[in-house]
Amino acid sequence: MTSPDWQLVDGAALGDPAAALSPDERAAAAAFAADKRRHDWVLGRMAAKAAVRALLQREGRPAPPPADVVIEASPTGAPCVRPLDDGDPIVVSISHGHGLAAGWALRAGPRGGLPGIDLERIRPRKEGTLRFYLTPEERHGVLALPAGSDDQAGPRDDLAVRLWALKEAAFKALRPPRGMGLLDVRAAVDEVGGAQVSYAGRLLERAQALGARDVRARWTRQGDLCVAWVEVVGASAV
Numbered sequence: 001m002t003s004p005d006w007q008l009v010d011g012a013a014l015g016d017p018a019a020a021l022s023p024d025e026r027a028a029a030a031a032f033a034a035d036k037r038r039h040d041w042v043l044g045r046m047a048a049k050a051a052v053r054a055l056l057q058r059e060g061r062p063a064p065p066p067a068d069v070v071i072e073a074s075p076t077g078a079p080c081v082r083p084l085d086d087g088d089p090i091v092v093s094i095s096h097g098h099g100l101a102a103g104w105a106l107r108a109g110p111r112g113g114l115p116g117i118d119l120e121r122i123r124p125r126k127e128g129t130l131r132f133y134l135t136p137e138e139r140h141g142v143l144a145l146p147a148g149s150d151d152q153a154g155p156r157d158d159l160a161v162r163l164w165a166l167k168e169a170a171f172k173a174l175r176p177p178r179g180m181g182l183l184d185v186r187a188a189v190d191e192v193g194g195a196q197v198s199y200a201g202r203l204l205e206r207a208q209a210l211g212a213r214d215v216r217a218r219w220t221r222q223g224d225l226c227v228a229w230v231e232v233v234g235a236s237a238v
């Protein structure tokens, strides 16, 4: 599973990542108390570095070694790329879990946009959790589909997870401070990778403040893995 835009990293196929981390990143990794969190964080950094290097290669520029592509964290937890050149700022988005990580990098600003990416496993979703990320109208469409069983996802779960992944990706693209949520993302998907995403409420205000001109969204599925990616076109990072 791959895309010309974003990069997927499989932890099982990764060698020793230490050489790909900068000294600051190695120190940050060592500071995590929980092994799982450290593993996910490192995997996310690997995907982010791969995504930044892929962006530079798409631009026809030499990609620095992974350890020189340094991914820091903003106070809200959003990843930040330490500047590598004098071009428009490079912004990256990260998702990790299930032994995998996805990263996507774009040049931000009026000539580019902000990336958001999310990966999720398609698994049975309890009906009671839908209200945390789906509007009543979106829930209506999801609940009209056949449910799965306790251990087997059905069409209802499949749609719910696609919408969820799109909303997480759209949320991350705006890099919001705390206090904003997925219910201010509206999403609709087709069956072949197309999607429509828009913002409401405080996320809409944020998108407008960042200079958003358009929102482009796509998703893909391989087996029970779903990846969604959203570009907020024309927006700048703050």
Ligand SMILES: CC(C)(COP(=O)(O)OP(=O)(O)OC[C@H]1O[C@@H](n2cnc3c(N)ncnc32)[C@H](O)[C@@H]1OP(=O)(O)O)[C@@H](O)C(=O)NCCC(=O)NCCS
Binding pocket: 040, 041, 044, 073, 076, 077, 078, 079, 093, 094, 095, 096, 097, 117, 118, 119, 132, 133, 168, 171, 172, 173, 174, 175, 176, 177, 180, 181, 182, 183
């Ligand atoms: C922050 C959030 C988007 C992370 O998504 P997730 O699916 O839990 O986890 P993922 O692995 O996909 O993404 C984690 C990465 O998101 C990035 N991230 C964290 N906060 C971010 C923010 N404010 N903006 C952009 N990216 C952010 C980080 O890179 C993080 O990885 P890292 O800490 O290792 O660097 C999510 O927890 C969240 O807050 N969602 C919105 C809140 C909401 O409405 N929740 C409803 C209940 S489902």
